Amino acid sequence: MNIDNLNWKILKCLQQNARMSSAAIGRQIGITSPAVSERIKKMEDAEIIQGYTTFVSPFEAGYQLKALITLRAFMGMLKPFLEKVKTYDEVVNCYRITGNENIVMEVVLKNQKHLESFIDQLISYGETKTQIVLSHVVKHSEIKPLK
Amino acid sequence: MNIDNLNWKILKCLQQNARMSSAAIGRQIGITSPAVSERIKKMEDAEIIQGYTTFVSPFEAGYQLKALITLRAFMGMLKPFLEKVKTYDEVVNCYRITGNENIVMEVVLKNQKHLESFIDQLISYGETKTQIVLSHVVKHSEIKPLK
């Protein structure tokens, strides 16, 4: 399925505010709300739109630390880790990557003690490297059309 | 502002589907829709809720490669980079981190050629390390209450 100009305008609106009504989107781009709703539904069915989420402030939720943790899995420990990682509340994102290191995780933590106990849970799976996040410079910037 | 049990239930719904109506949330958690709307507005004002977004498939949008790029900025080049990075369409996330390396970016790219030209744009700011993302194992998992 192709993403035409109108759909890109809809995606721009929805990426900026997923709770925007079809009517409001329609007013901005110059079509009626049923037309917007139909286009959204088709993009959902085609999995161009993969879902809608809410950004909850980790800080306000009590997570005062953010870190990137890189894991170099021990022999035979990557597969068990890929299952286990889904169960950790601390892991917001987890990427499997090429190279000597296998995994990069974005994690949220209460404090240094929590970081320590979290890393302790990882040591059976492999060697870890921890980088504390000082600031989230670009946050989920929107996907734009290729030039 | 505190996040009580009811607000956590609302946040759970909204993190799973930001387009869920207040009425539908109310039915699930046992309060009326005006009560839900009011709680949502208060969490927005308190910046517990930082926004609502839509996941657009980078693949469907023509970005067939995802990578993590680490930057070790040259002396005096970090600040200019922190401004410049906001203008790159390829950068979905950018973190400033502790350690010898200053920056980790999650980037989406059309193909290897695009990766090459993107890295070329970075070399004036510092040394880069590129890790291709094989799979996004955990994708924006929801923020949950601390135990």
Next chain:
DNA sequence: AGTGAAAGTGATATACG
């Protein structure tokens, strides 16, 4: 802080260019 009711607005289905 939550309910219930009224008014306005939005969503959805259908018929039609």
Next chain:
DNA sequence: CGTATATCACTTTCACT
């Protein structure tokens, strides 16, 4: 693929608790 209309659902406001 879009509009127009009608019906139903949702949101918002407000008086009340």
